[in-house]
Amino acid sequence: MKKILFIAHTASMGGGAEKVLGVLIKELSQRYLVDLIERVEDSVLPFKIPNGNVRHLPSLSFTDRKCQELGNNVFCNRIWRILLSVWIFVLPRSVHRHFIKGSYDYEVSFNYLYCSSLVGNSPNRNSKKVMWIHGAIVDLLLPINAINSIRGKLKHWAERMMQKDAFSKSDVIVAISQRTHDSIADFCPEVKSKIVDVYNGYDxxxxxxxxxxxxxxxxxxxxxxxxxxxxxxxxxxxxxxxxxxxxxxxxxxxxxxxxxxxxxxxxxxxxxxxxxxxxxxxxxxxxxxxxxxxxxxxxxxxxxxxxxxxxxxxxxxxxxxxxxxxxxxxxxxxxxxxxxxxxxxxxxxxxxxxxxxxxxxxxxxxxxxxxxxxxxxxxxxxxxxx
The missing domain is CATH 3.40.50.2000 (Glycogen Phosphorylase B;)
Structure with missing residues (x-):
């Protein structure tokens, strides 16, 4: 069976995107071996492994709530989340190598920004890179001069650069609605030919x-x-x-x-x-x-x-x-x-x-x-x- 890696911002906060991801993984696991790794793991509604074809890899970081449940230091956890974001921005391939072992036929980022950067910069050269964008990326369309603080301008610039780089390295970009499709095309016109509309499915x-x-x-x-x-x-x-x-x-x-x-x-x-x-x-x-x-x-x-x-x-x-x-x-x-x-x-x-x-x-x-x-x-x- 072919192998798929999903890198999600989270699969455990109980939101709509998490529900959709859970249904998708369960359905695809009937045809593929599926690994999931969360950038931020929570404890509101923990991801449930549906069968033996799915693995939940150790998460990159935790919310404060999950951290407290694990008995870890919340302050250190917050510092780690900040450092992790910087590490992904500066050396995404290094982060991928450190946390994710093995090779895959497909790598899917089930969100944009940091998840997209990890997939786009995967050391697995032969894997197909899929950017699954679960919402309109209108925040990235905001002009930098519309942001007041210097810190905010730098962060916005960094996020725009990170996402453009990830899109350029993708094989396909999945948009879940027409507005999502349009926002991607407006943000990065050079990747229009890669955008495919796939509406979510539900149980x-x-x-x-x-x-x-x-x-x-x-x-x-x-x-x-x-x-x-x-x-x-x-x-x-x-x-x-x-x-x-x-x-x-x-x-x-x-x-x-x-x-x-x-x-x-x-x-x-x-x-x-x-x-x-x-x-x-x-x-x-x-x-x-x-x-x-x-x-x-x-x-x-x-x-x-x-x-x-x-x-x-x-x-x-x-x-x-x-x-x-x-x-x-x-x-x-x-x-x-x-x-x-x-x-x-x-x-x-x-x-x-x-x-x-x-x-x-x-x-x-x-x-x-x-x-x-x-x-x-x-x-x-x-x-x-x-």
């Missing part, structure tokens, strides 16, 4: 099965569910503000926020006076909450291809979303509502969602083409064509 049958493992109580109110890491990029505060805007108009809406992150305390503080906003924390199985809700809400500043949108739609739920990557492929008048990043727009979108009759069977059928089986076949065909 749709398991999503339905997991959604029915327990029944979450219904609500007398219109219920929105929000899933994902509670971070600045996910912009959960906008959901809270929109719900508050409606409340002032006499419209009560229930909002379930499922997830954890560095903004959770802030969200808790600004929403504690509203009993209809419920922070439920991270849930390994969020699907029963989705099934018990009327709609999913996404207010992210950016996404690659919103995994949770596909999962919610597979359960027949419409989606309210900001226009992040992937939404033009997923959301139309029959499957959801697109809004902008203002409180008024999101509040209006919620009202429209509440007053529209949605066909759950039509919504579910609209994402049936994203099956994991068809996806794995497409990916395998792509690899074999290199």
């Amino acid at each position: 749709l049958l398991n999503i339905d099965r997991f959604a029915r493992t327990f029944e979450y109580p219904n609500s007398r109110l219109f219920r929105l569910v929000s899933l994902g890491r509670v971070t600045y990029a996910k912009n959960v505060i906008l959901q809270v503000e929109a719900v508050e805007c409606l409340r002032k108009k006499g419209i009560d809406v229930e909002l379930l926020i499922i997830g954890d992150g560095d903004q959770i305390d802030y969200i808790q503080s600004v929403s504690k006076h509203n009993p209809h906003i419920k922070l439920l924390g991270f849930k390994p199985n969020p699907y029963p909450y989705v099934l018990a809700s009327d709609a999913l809400i996404i207010t992210s500043l950016s996404e690659g291809f919103p995994t949770i949108a596909v999962e919610a739609m597979a359960l027949g739920k419409p989606v309210i979303s900001t226009p992040v990557a992937g939404t033009n492929e997923l959301i139309d008048a029959q499957t959801g509502v697109l809004v902008d990043w203002s409180v008024e727009s999101v509040a209006a979108g919620i009202e429209k969602m509440m007053t529209t009759k949605w066909d759950s069977r039509l919504i579910a059928s609209s994402v049936s083409k994203y099956s994991k089986e068809a996806w794995a076949e497409n990916v395998s065909n792509l690899l074999e064509s290199l």
Whole structure:
């Protein structure tokens, strides 16, 4: 069997990209021997080895949370993460040799920047280099003069140079949405011919099965569910503000926020006076909450291809979303509502969602083409064509 190496930023933080990676590795392991190494290992949802054809190599570094669980020094761990980033930037081939032994037929970076640099500079000359870009790289398109600090300018310059170098050494660049494709082409026009669009696949049958493992109580109110890491990029505060805007108009809406992150305390503080906003924390199985809700809400500043949108739609739920990557492929008048990043727009979108009759069977059928089986076949065909 041929061998594949995946270098991922992480496979253990419980996010959408990690779910997609887990499904992909499980499917490909039926045809290939697969190794996975994480640049940063966490403990929110540890990667599970699906079978004997998959190995989880020792990670390059750990989050503070994982470090504490291991009983290691957190301060030293933070210093190591900084040094590792510098080491990858300056001598990526040396890092690859130190942490990764053996040769591979294919090497895949399941993210950009540092993961891409490690794959692009692999000492395995005969391996095919695949850059799997899981989101629009709009941050790299930002002009350097738009950044205020000298430190920020240097970091931005270094990241742009690192990614351009990695792209130049790739055999193929996988984009998971049209916006991802366009951002790569805009950033590095000379690699346009290498870009291939491969939309993510999902375990749709398991999503339905997991959604029915327990029944979450219904609500007398219109219920929105929000899933994902509670971070600045996910912009959960906008959901809270929109719900508050409606409340002032006499419209009560229930909002379930499922997830954890560095903004959770802030969200808790600004929403504690509203009993209809419920922070439920991270849930390994969020699907029963989705099934018990009327709609999913996404207010992210950016996404690659919103995994949770596909999962919610597979359960027949419409989606309210900001226009992040992937939404033009997923959301139309029959499957959801697109809004902008203002409180008024999101509040209006919620009202429209509440007053529209949605066909759950039509919504579910609209994402049936994203099956994991068809996806794995497409990916395998792509690899074999290199």
